[in-house]
Amino acid sequence: MVSLEPFNSPVKVRLLPRPYHIRAAARDQFSFNGRTITHHPRVLSASTMRPTTVQEKQERFFAASHFAVIGVSHDRSRPASKVLGWYRDQNMDVIPVHPREKRLDGLHAIPSISKLPSPSTTALTISTAPYVTLSLLKQAHALSISSIWIQPGAADKHVVDYIQANNLSERVIWGGPCILQEGDHIIQRRWFDETYEGQSF
Template sequence: MISAAEVKKRFLSQPQFAVVGASKDRTKWGTKILKWYIDRNKQVTPIHPREAELEGVPTAKSLSNLASPQETAVSIITAPPITIQLLKEAKSLSIPALWLQPGTFDDTVISFILENGMEDKAIYGGACILVEGDGIIKSML
């Protein structure tokens, strides 16, 4: 098993990113995280079932609509019952890395991660990417 620091580096070394949980509401954490990627010139796709674009970026309706899911790290900002469904979809698509932001997981979500061998792909239980992301990027230079 690889360390949490290595999983975070794997996450941020992907060529593409997706954010599930962004909306038109700029005060919400999902939208703040989407802006974090945009502000760092990262190739990011917001996932939203109804909006055509968020923050000027075209959306995908689901993870399965991503152009290259096997090369896309996904930030998740959803309630735990939705997070479980996203993890199932991510597993079937071979998504390489997932960052579950605070509040997106519970014991059921953690059990799913462990029972499905996803602990080397999923980041959970630590700080948000807004807190740790820049430091991780700097450590990779």
């Protein structure tokens, strides 16, 4: 709690916790005499902005309207198949991508990410061999896919070099945990932030 005294009148100002949700990431909220005041900081240039954290990239990923998974097969023990099942359990709009299969896990499949109905609002999960991942990244970059999560084991030095050389670090998650490890926690956090955004505790 910080006390300020403008015009010789004590005023209590309390900084509320900044929500994690991506929609609230660029603003601070203050409780001022019982009113909530939102401060919008000036936009910084790309050269002066701090790097996006992994948590912020995860929040952006799950803020997408649609999801797609590459690496799925009829073998439900495969990591990508488990990820697809997790999306279904969350009632998310998800589509599997497979070059030959027409349906996977009861869902209509598409042969390529070029067939995605809305690439710019789709978050892509990749669980493939690194050389395939590199090819997919190039396609995803050309399609302006909004966010990409590369699962453990699907990236190598060539993949990382491509991400960094093409300024994709802001929207690609790699080198970290699997969605199956982080997903539930992120979804719960987003629900809490959306439900109680702007409220004081």
